[in-house]
Amino acid sequence: MKYRELAFRNFTTVFTLIILLTPKTALAQNPLIIDQFTADPTARVFNGKLYVFPSHDIVPPKGEGRAEWFNMADYHVFSSENLTDWTDHGKILDQKDVPWGDPTAYSMWGPDAVSKNGKYYFYFPTRIKGAANGEKGFSIGVAIADKPEGPYKPQPNHIHGVEGIDPNVFIDNDGQAYLYWSRGEIFGAKLNDNMLELASEIKTFEEIPQKGHIEGPFVFERNGIYYMTYPHVANNTERIEYGVSDNPMGPFTHRGVVMDESASGTWTNHHSIVSYKDQWYLFYHDNDLSPDFDKNRSIRADSLFFEDNGNIKKVVPTKRGVGVTSSNSEIQIDRYSAKSNYGAAAVFLDRLDPFQGWKMVINKPDAWVRYNRVVFGKEGPKEVKLKARSLTGGTVVLKLAGEDQKEISRVAIQKGGNWNVFSAPVEKEVEGIQDLIVQLKEGDGVEVDWVKFN
Missing domain, CATH: 2.60.120.260 (Galactose-binding domain-like)
Structure with a gap:
């Protein structure tokens, strides 16, 4: 029998709730999940069902993690067939299970997951054992499963040559997989067929705006157009922007803004874009369940639409969200x-x-x-x-x-x-x-x- 710790920080007071953890269904609009904090959602369609792989904000045990900062120790996966009823399949990976990772880093930040060769590959960042604090101490690892909901087995080593966070994997129509990540800038390279190693030189996407903080790349293709989307601090907090190209390795031409800065003042936004049952959706996060502390976030989803020329229409956040x-x-x-x-x-x-x-x-x-x-x-x-x-x-x-x-x-x-x-x-x-x-x-x-x- 497992238990989930739920925590909420209200200024300096932490209220901790312990509830029984079993795979369960929750009715949700926005935010999609209301029994725990979730962030950085990557949405994927596997076997006709939509899965969301978010990070998991928590308040760490006393004396661990970093006070007043992001703290993530593990990952859950959620699924839905109607975008209304969400099933929590439970914890799929813990920082203590990563052979090469620092088991006390609380830095299991935004992940991704894809399917290839009959397997499911879960990509995640964390700090390397013995590395000092800071983004330079991060790399990206892979855990593999036979089913989207796991169990996932982390590989013994991180991806050689990759330093950074926010992994995103795009598989093109010809089967070639690409890995993108960030560390102040956005980087990308081809992946080998085993999905565990780089197969090309690393490219820095210098055409992406260099002024202001940038992270969280997410690449997808529609009607022959490749879209590079990313959070960017152009003014005060992160908004989601995008560029387009005729090649998954760019160069990408800046086209506009997918979602404006959060009205709540939440500093981050981290997203994914997916087509499900003939409708496109933007998955993102805000601080709905923690208005006084924006390091405890909650995932959301709203419908996304395109102009006739392929440009993305700006998405306005809603409470109602998606689904019937x-x-x-x-x-x-x-x-x-x-x-x-x-x-x-x-x-x-x-x-x-x-x-x-x-x-x-x-x-x-x-x-x-x-x-x-x-x-x-x-x-x-x-x-x-x-x-x-x-x-x-x-x-x-x-x-x-x-x-x-x-x-x-x-x-x-x-x-x-x-x-x-x-x-x-x-x-x-x-x-x-x-x-x-x-x-x-x-x-x-x-x-x-x-x-x-x-």
């Missing part, structure tokens, strides 16, 4: 698609335990919140339930977000300070995929945890 939500699950309306400009706000259920998630506070008459892409069964629901509370009592109206905003139910929230589940009949027929509006019609304020249809 079943009407008979607990719909977390605090991960809204839109809301009124007054009287509606998402806040933590418990500021000291962010892994509990959020609630929606609606405290002005006619204030509303909209949650997109709820899928209803063919028969349609008969009842709606709200987990809610209100000190004064109130009435909540549920509508569909069509032109006529058809009202489908009214739920009376009784006066009281404790959370309760309130129900009401669904008065109109509802089927298919709908956008839902929750609106306060009577009362001075209602807090809503979730909405569910039966």
Whole structure:
């Protein structure tokens, strides 16, 4: 039996929770994972399923790691078939299992994973045993598995000649694999067919902007165009930029920005871009679960689109994220698609335990919140339930977000300070995929945890 340590840093106080660790499914919007900190997500499609390989931010045991800095000791892998239900397959690699790595470095930073030759290759950076602090002490290793979820066996040596972090592997249509990484600049080289050694001279991509910090390369191909994407501090914090080329080794011509600097002020952003079931997605991170400490981050995903000429349309972060939500699950309306400009706000259920998630506070008459892409069964629901509370009592109206905003139910929230589940009949027929509006019609304020249809 294994256990996962969950930690949250709120200024100088650390609250540590221990929960049972078994492969499990969690419903999520943005952030995708809410029971632990995750960052630097690489998304890959294996066997018709989408897998995400992130790094794992933690607060290390007392006296270990680096206070007030990034601390990562291991990796998990998550998978989903619908981008809504995510399964945690557990820990796939620990710093103590890396033969060449420093087992006390807490520097298992952004990884990648690819499939070739019937095997799965997991690429990760960490500090070499005996190396001094700093990026020059890093190299990139490989762990190999027979399945995407592992178990992964780390190789005895790191990749010779590679000094740096943030590995990214791109396999071209002809089967040739390329390794990219960063250390102040972005570097790249061909990989041997064994996926463990360099097969060419190392190239420095000097055409990538040199002013300001740069890291985290991610390369992909679409319609014959090769895209080099990367986080770059052009102003204050990292934004995601990109260049294009007709060759995976460049040169790359700068084209623009994929995602602007985070509104939260989180200094880093580290990403991947993947096509899944005919839709492109950007996976990235922010500090949703740790607003006071941006070294504890959480992975996110939003849809990505292209112009006709191949340029990437800028992605605007959302709380709603991607995927559809079943009407008979607990719909977390605090991960809204839109809301009124007054009287509606998402806040933590418990500021000291962010892994509990959020609630929606609606405290002005006619204030509303909209949650997109709820899928209803063919028969349609008969009842709606709200987990809610209100000190004064109130009435909540549920509508569909069509032109006529058809009202489908009214739920009376009784006066009281404790959370309760309130129900009401669904008065109109509802089927298919709908956008839902929750609106306060009577009362001075209602807090809503979730909405569910039966």
